[in-house]
Amino acid sequence: MTIHTYREVRLAARPEGPVEDDLFEIAEVPVPEPEPGQVLVRNTHMSVAAVMRTLMDENTDVPMDSFELGAPLGGPAIGEVVAAPGTELTPGDLVEHRLGWREYALLDAGQAHRLEPGLMPDPAAYLSQGPTALMGIERGAEVRSGDTVFVTGAAGGVGSLAGQIARQFGAARVIGSTGSRAKADRLIGELGYDAVVIRGAGPVEDQLREAAPDGVDAVFDNVGGEQLTAAIAVANAGARIAIVGALASQLATDPTKAAKTEIDTLSLLSRNITLRGIALYSHLDLIPQWNRRFAEGLRTGTLSFPHARLRGIEQAPQALRELTEGRHLGAVIVEL
Incomplete structure (x- = not known):
């Protein structure tokens, strides 16, 4: 027809x-x-x-x-x-x-x-959105074996894969953030997160310090705002922070009130912390790499x-x- x-x-x-x-x-x-x-x-x-x-x-x-x-x-x-x-x-x-x-x-x-x-x-x-997740974990946050990793916006299309990829790169502890207890339970029960910070359940920094008592070594940031500020505060010396998204600003209903991130540059300097903005259009070579990785992971059950x-x-x-x-x-x- x-x-x-x-x-x-x-x-x-x-x-x-x-x-x-x-x-x-x-x-x-x-x-x-x-x-x-x-x-x-x-x-x-x-x-x-x-x-x-x-x-x-x-x-x-x-x-x-x-x-x-x-x-x-x-x-x-x-x-x-x-x-x-x-x-x-x-x-x-x-x-x-x-x-x-x-x-x-x-x-x-x-x-x-x-x-x-x-x-x-x-x-x-x-x-x-796996290519973005792979980019942020491998080239942005440079996740290494034994790292404690914090992924903001962990329940989204990018974050739900970033946590899984961090494990493949050897992360010892993976912490996420999301907006509800129900999503937090799924991140822990289904996607291998060790702990989850819940937006609105108290100061993010306090929750993150409790979830990562030894600090965080790598950060995959989708959100910005309070969550990025908390990540910087809890970051260990030599930590790598990848800025992959800015959902706190992108989804603000009033652009004039969009979340801003205050950064203490002296603190970054004294702890030798890397803060890196990274976008997929500069890393398009990762797309075919991700497709092969994802296809294998879906077939073997090592990725979902x-x-x-x-x-x-x-x-x-x-x-x-x-x-x-x-x-x-x-x-x-x-x-x-």
């Missing part, structure tokens, strides 16, 4: 606070015909991430283009090639690209990356892929809203 139209999710209005369903609209549009050098992809899965809330604003500090009003949003997606005239791709190939939030995507061949068929036991695993999965393009706005509300543990995937 020939499909003549498809659905896409467009940004209908700029947010003035939290993500709400009325900020989006679903439009039905004709399926385009690819020209030579273009690829038409039927998307099968897409992911949502906290940065998408930031990109809904007209102006951001993120080095990415904001979403345009009236146009479809974008983000990581995988799908099957329908047609690719004049390219090396063939119908049926599984590809990854950045034009999610739509059931079909038309893009230049250079924007579609062919994936190894059958590598992942679940194709959605290609949409994990915590995620929530919603079905249908119409669920994409809800998926982003629930992610920003902290409703899920791990990645949030929409099956199209």
Whole structure:
């Protein structure tokens, strides 16, 4: 059966606070015909991430283009090639690209990356945030055997993998942070965390000192704000702190009141602490490395892929809203 139209999710209005369903609209549009050098992809899965809330604003500090009003949003997606005239791709190939939030995507061949068929036991695993987690653990925090590691935002798509990866790099003790007791229990019971700091359950620094009486050697920071301040206070001499995200600012409902992190630079200097901002766009070589590592880990049971999965393009706005509300543990995937 020939499909003549498809659905896409467009940004209908700029947010003035939290993500709400009325900020989006679903439009039905004709399926385009690819020209030579273009690829038409039927998307099968897409992911949502906290940065998408930031990109809904007209102006951001993120080095990415904001979403345009009236146009479809974008983000990581995988799908099957329908047609690719004049390219090396063939119908049926599984590809990854950045034009999610739509059931079909038309893009230049250079924007579609062919994936190894059958590598992942679940194709959605290609949409994990594992490359960022691996980058922060290996190259940012430089986790070593015997380290005590603190991962902020441990229940998110990045943090839920960062703790597992820290173990693979020899961490002796892994401590996370999250926003609820229920998530803390899952991090300890399912994902191998030794202890969890709960946001709102008392001063973060006091909780972290109790969880890490001998201090922390490596920090994977997704959050900033009070949690980063606490990590610096509890860090041992020579500790390595990787700044991988800034959720305290990204998810602030009032940008003028976004969390700021006060840093005592003399304290960093006297304890020889490394504070390093690190972003995946400078470490893209880790993506194929991660895919092989993750595929093996999923097949052997040494790694898991915590995620929530919603079905249908119409669920994409809800998926982003629930992610920003902290409703899920791990990645949030929409099956199209």
